[in-house]
Every structure is written in C-alpha cells, then in structure tokens.
Amino acid sequence: MTTEKYTRFEPADYLVDIDDVAAYLQIAVEESAENPTAVLRALGVIARSRNMSELARRVGMSRDGLYKALSDQGNPTWSTVFKVSDALGLKLTFRAVA
Numbered sequence: 001m002t003t004e005k006y007t008r009f010e011p012a013d014y015l016v017d018i019d020d021v022a023a024y025l026q027i028a029v030e031e032s033a034e035n036p037t038a039v040l041r042a043l044g045v046i047a048r049s050r051n052m053s054e055l056a057r058r059v060g061m062s063r064d065g066l067y068k069a070l071s072d073q074g075n076p077t078w079s080t081v082f083k084v085s086d087a088l089g090l091k092l093t094f095r096a097v098a
Contacts, residue, residue: 012049018089021046025090037072043084044070050088058087 015021028042047055047070056066060083069076070084085092 012045015046015049021049021088022090040070040074040076040081041072043081044072044074046088047084055084055087059083 011024015024024046025039025042028038031038044067047066052066053063056063059066059080061069061080066084068074069080076084082092
C-alpha cells in the first residue's frame, strides 16, 4: 500500500502577477455576499504573496500589525483596506450593475 502525502493548499503561491491578484480579489468580492470576510481574507492572501515587509512600509504599518489586520481575527478599517489595495497596485471600485 502506498502512503500518499498531501500538502496544504496555499493560494498565495499561485498569485503570480497583478492579473491573478485582481481576478482572485474579484472572486472574493463576489463571494462576500455570503461570506463578509472573503475580501479581507483575500487581501491577506494577496499580501502574503508579496513582500509583506515592503507592503507594510508602503501602508504605514508594522509588518506584525498588517498581518494582524488581515488575519481571520483582524478588523481593519476601510482606510487600511484602501491603503493595502493601493499599495498592491489595485483600486477598489464600485460600478452599477442594473
């Protein structure tokens, strides 16, 4: 009998470029109607896929503070969400759908 080994799936490993990041975040936005923490979790994954120390510097937070804000237990302000988005090269926008 062969023993199979599994590794934990880490989505941050697959966010190679800005288009991947934008698509991942868009999916989180669409999912957020059923799961309000989806966008924040996605921002945390995206932040981990980048240089967290450099991102924290651009946002104006400590590395640990940014990790905490974007964790499952985090509760970042809208200001932090917008700063993180901007530092990642993304713009959080809304558009009419009707």
